[in-house]
Amino acid sequence: MSTPWEAVIGLEVHAELATRTKIFCGCPTTFGQPPNSQVCPVCAGMPGALPVLNAEAVRMAALAGMALGGIVADRSRFDRKNYFYPDLPKGYQISQLAMPIVSGGHLDLPLEEGPKRIRLIRIHLEEDAGKLVHRGSSGLAGATHSLVDLNRAGVPLIEIVSAPDLANAEEARLYLQELRLVLLTLGVNDGRLEEGSLRCDANVSVRPAGTLALGTRVEIKNLNSFKFLQKAIESEIQRQIRRIEAGEPIVQETRLWQEDKGTTVSMRSKEDAADYRYFPDPDLPDVVLDDAWRAAVSKGLPELPAARRERGVAAGLSRSEAHQLAGDPALWHLLETVVGHGTPLRDAARWLLGEGLGCLADAGLDAEAVLDRAGGFARLIELVRAKRLATPSFRKLVRDVLVHGAEPEALAHERGLWLEPDDGSSARIVDEVLRSLPDQVAQWRSGKHQVRGFLVGQVLRALKGKGDPATVGPLVDRWLETPTAD
Ligand SMILES: [Zn+2]
Incomplete structure (x- = not known):
C-alpha cells in the first residue's frame, strides 16, 4: 500500500489598494490608460526624487487588518527590497519586512460543515512594479523586444500572507474567494483578478499524512483565476507525490502554472529574504499610529460577508440565498436599501433573487445602478403583502418599477391589476x-x-x-x- 500523503498550502495574496493616487506620489492609479501616461519622477525612480506616503493607503491597509482580526502596529517601517528587473526603475521595491503594518489575524472559510479558520501571518504595505510588454511573440521566450509601462509602478499593494493551514486546492480557492469578497466589501480592492489587481502565489508542500514536519515547499506564481489556482495546486501536489515516491528530491523553487501544458514548470530557484539585502528605507519615516487613529478607522468597518450570511439565514433565507446575496456587495447594498424602506429582509431577498436580478441582467445593469429605485421596489413588495396586488402581477410590474423607476401604485391602477380589498x-x-x-x-x-x-x-x-x-x-x-x- 502506498503512503497516504497530505498537502500543506499557504497563500500570498497581493491586492492593489483602490486609492485614487499611487502610494508615494500623486500619480493617478487608473487602469488601462496609455502606457507611461501616469508617471512622475518619484515612480519613475529619478535620482533625488523623494517618496511621500499616501495616508489613504495606510488607512485601507489598516482597515483590511482590522476586518481580518489582525493587530495594526503602533509603529511600522518601510524597507528597500533590492533586486534588478527592467520594470523596477529604482533597482529596489519599497516594501515592509521586519515591521509590517498588520500582524496576525485570520480568515474563516465558509465550508458546508462549518467555518474553518485559516490563520494569517501578516499584512504588509508595498509598491507595485511596472509592467513589461513583450513584442514579437506571446511571451518572453522568442520576443524580439520588450517595452516597459510604468503606469503600475508605485500603485499601493497589500500582501496578505496566510499560515500554511490550507489542506487542499479546493480550500485554497475558497480562501481566495472569501478574501476577495472581504476586500471588495471593505472597498479597498476591486477584486479584478483578470486585470491583475488581485494576484495570488501559492506555497505548496506535501508530507506523510499525520506527520508534523513540513516538506520542501514550492512556490507557484501567476495564478490569475480561481480555476487556475485550483488546477495548479492539484497538479503540483500530484507532481510532488510522484517525485517523492520515485525517490527524487523536491527542489525549493519558484514554478509557473502553464495552462496549455496543464502543469507547473520551473521558473527559478527560490530566493530567500537575505538575497534581497533588505534595509530600512532612509527616505521614509516610520508609520506611527495611535489608538485614536485606529478608533476613527474602525468606524469605517462595514458588516462583513460572514455576518451578512449569518443574518440572512437567521431571517429565514437558505444558505445558498444568503451566500448569493452576501457574495455581491452591490447587491447586498441594494437589499439593505430595500429593507431600509421597511420591507422585511426575507421578503426583500426573495423578490430580489426571484425577480429583481433577472430584470437587472436583462437590462444590463448592476445593483448599484438602481439604488434610487429601491423605494419603488419596496412598495411593490408591500402591495403584494397587503394583497393589493396578486403575485403574478408583481412579475408584470417589477421591470418597470426597478429598471425604469415607475410608481408601483399608479402602474397597478393603469394596468388594471389593482385589487380592491376583498369585499367577498x-x-x-x-x-x-x-x-x-x-x-x-x-x-x-x-x-x-x-x-x-x-x-x-x-x-x-x-x-x-x-x-x-x-x-x-x-x-x-x-x-x-x-x-x-x-
Ligand atoms: Zn508618480
Whole structure:
C-alpha cells in the first residue's frame, strides 16, 4: 500500500489598494490608460526624487487588518527590497519586512460543515512594479523586444500572507474567494483578478499524512483565476507525490502554472529574504499610529460577508440565498436599501433573487445602478403583502418599477391589476366556479385531492389575473371542506 500523503498550502495574496493616487506620489492609479501616461519622477525612480506616503493607503491597509482580526502596529517601517528587473526603475521595491503594518489575524472559510479558520501571518504595505510588454511573440521566450509601462509602478499593494493551514486546492480557492469578497466589501480592492489587481502565489508542500514536519515547499506564481489556482495546486501536489515516491528530491523553487501544458514548470530557484539585502528605507519615516487613529478607522468597518450570511439565514433565507446575496456587495447594498424602506429582509431577498436580478441582467445593469429605485421596489413588495396586488402581477410590474423607476401604485391602477380589498367577491366567484364543476368536486370528496390544483386554477382564471393563489387556495379549501346539504 502506498503512503497516504497530505498537502500543506499557504497563500500570498497581493491586492492593489483602490486609492485614487499611487502610494508615494500623486500619480493617478487608473487602469488601462496609455502606457507611461501616469508617471512622475518619484515612480519613475529619478535620482533625488523623494517618496511621500499616501495616508489613504495606510488607512485601507489598516482597515483590511482590522476586518481580518489582525493587530495594526503602533509603529511600522518601510524597507528597500533590492533586486534588478527592467520594470523596477529604482533597482529596489519599497516594501515592509521586519515591521509590517498588520500582524496576525485570520480568515474563516465558509465550508458546508462549518467555518474553518485559516490563520494569517501578516499584512504588509508595498509598491507595485511596472509592467513589461513583450513584442514579437506571446511571451518572453522568442520576443524580439520588450517595452516597459510604468503606469503600475508605485500603485499601493497589500500582501496578505496566510499560515500554511490550507489542506487542499479546493480550500485554497475558497480562501481566495472569501478574501476577495472581504476586500471588495471593505472597498479597498476591486477584486479584478483578470486585470491583475488581485494576484495570488501559492506555497505548496506535501508530507506523510499525520506527520508534523513540513516538506520542501514550492512556490507557484501567476495564478490569475480561481480555476487556475485550483488546477495548479492539484497538479503540483500530484507532481510532488510522484517525485517523492520515485525517490527524487523536491527542489525549493519558484514554478509557473502553464495552462496549455496543464502543469507547473520551473521558473527559478527560490530566493530567500537575505538575497534581497533588505534595509530600512532612509527616505521614509516610520508609520506611527495611535489608538485614536485606529478608533476613527474602525468606524469605517462595514458588516462583513460572514455576518451578512449569518443574518440572512437567521431571517429565514437558505444558505445558498444568503451566500448569493452576501457574495455581491452591490447587491447586498441594494437589499439593505430595500429593507431600509421597511420591507422585511426575507421578503426583500426573495423578490430580489426571484425577480429583481433577472430584470437587472436583462437590462444590463448592476445593483448599484438602481439604488434610487429601491423605494419603488419596496412598495411593490408591500402591495403584494397587503394583497393589493396578486403575485403574478408583481412579475408584470417589477421591470418597470426597478429598471425604469415607475410608481408601483399608479402602474397597478393603469394596468388594471389593482385589487380592491376583498369585499367577498372572490368568495362569490369561488362558489360559482366550484358549483359549475360538480364532477371534479366529487372527485376531491372521494379522496382524489390532486384535483385541488385544477380547481384553484379555474377560479384564478375566472378572476382574470386579479386573484392570487395565496388567497384563492384557502377559499377553495374552505368551500370544499364545508359539508353541503345536497
Ligand atoms: Zn508618480
